[in-house]
Amino acid sequence: MLFNNVLELKAHLGTVHRNLEPDTLLSFIGQAEALHLGPVLGEGLVAQLGNLPAEEAPAHLVALREKFRAALAYYVVLEAAPFLSVGFGDLGLVEARTEKAAPSRQWVYNNFVEAAAASADKLLDVALAWLDAHAADYAEELDSSEYRSRKSLLIGSAAQLGQYVATGGSRRFFLALLPTLRQVEEFEIGDVLGADLLEQLREGLAGGEQPSPETTKLLGLVRPVLAHRAFAQGVLSLSVALSGASLRLLTDNEAIRERQAASPAAVSALSQQAIATADRYQAKLVAHLDALTPTAAPQAVQVRDNTGSPTFWV
Structure with a gap:
């Protein structure tokens, strides 16, 4: 695992209590790695970072492990927090209480886990942006069919x-949208460009x-259409x-998501706005393609009428 003892975790999260039992901690580290790092790094790379020798470990892998340890520390908090204040045994659930410490108040607990979720994300x-920027140093570790396939997108x-959608450059947001990006590129962008031109662009990017x-x-004309439609x-x-x-993008934690998530109405409005923006970009793309092949039959594109009426065809 990326953390092997309490001291390593405490180096990234100074509020960890010195009396925390190592065995208790390690169970939550394994869960956090599987739930939060595995999906974005791949199980193989997570296992490799977790099995580095204590001495003479490759410097580039030690540096990478440190980047992801910072996030993992807060994900451990998310996995552990609901369970550390109670004990489970023959008497059922028992709430911990001592003369010098008592369970936290609900608002303190809520603020704590919400801050941990935000920091972890x-x-x-x-860490992911750093890995992308230094991908050449990790060619062997990142040499997977999934990673290579993204080069042709x-x-x-x-x-x-x-550049086109207000994701703040979030790598997690990009990975969450990746299946939709593939789908929109294959069908909707493919219909506009044609199979031959789309494949030509893909081959150039992959090479x-x-x-x-x-x-x-x-x-520059295709990408904003793709980005807004996928979004x-x-x-x-x-x-x-x-x-x-x-x-x-919120952590996959139900209680935190319910308190922080944008309302369905707000999300629907964002989606509709993105569709309208994509329509305008697509009109520019189609006009460009028609200009390249003036003898071809004009393409139809659906765009929005600024008067507020439904759509019309040109």
Whole structure:
């Protein structure tokens, strides 16, 4: 595991009590790794980081482990907090209480776990962004079919998605939208570009070649359509919080999500706004494609009427 004792955890979360039983702690570390790190890093890389030798471990893996330890410490809090104040035995559930300490008040507990959830999510995004920036140093560890397949996507990174949608560049948000991005690219963008042009763009991105000015311009027209359509569809099934100038994908924790999540009406409004924005970008894309092939039959695109009436066709 990424943490092997209380002292390692305390280095990243100074409020951990010195009397915390190591065996109790380790059970929650395993749960946090499986639930929160495994889905974004892959079980193989998590296991590799957790099995580093105490001495002479590869420096690049030690550095990577430190980045993810920072987030994992707060995820351990989320998994442990509901269970540490009670004991389960022959008498059922017993609430812990001593002369010098008592269970926390409900509002203190709520603030504590909500702050832990926010810190964990933000630190995980920081660690993932760092890994992306240093991916060349981890070619062997990241050499998986899933990681390679993202190179051919028209939007293949959190930074690219964040240019068009208010995700704050969140890697977790990007990964959550990834299935929808693939679907929209395959069907909706494929219908607009045509199978041959779409495949040409994918091959160029997968090969890592420098795109021509014409290709760069085309990608600049395609990506906002893809981003807004995928967001409009995907956000309806995600739990998000409205946080300042960006959206934050919430931790998969029911109690925290209920208190922090944006209302269904707000999420629906965000989706509708993204559809309208995608329609406007798609009109520009279709006009560009028609200009490239003036002898071809004009394509139909659905756009919104600014007067507030339903859609019309051009």
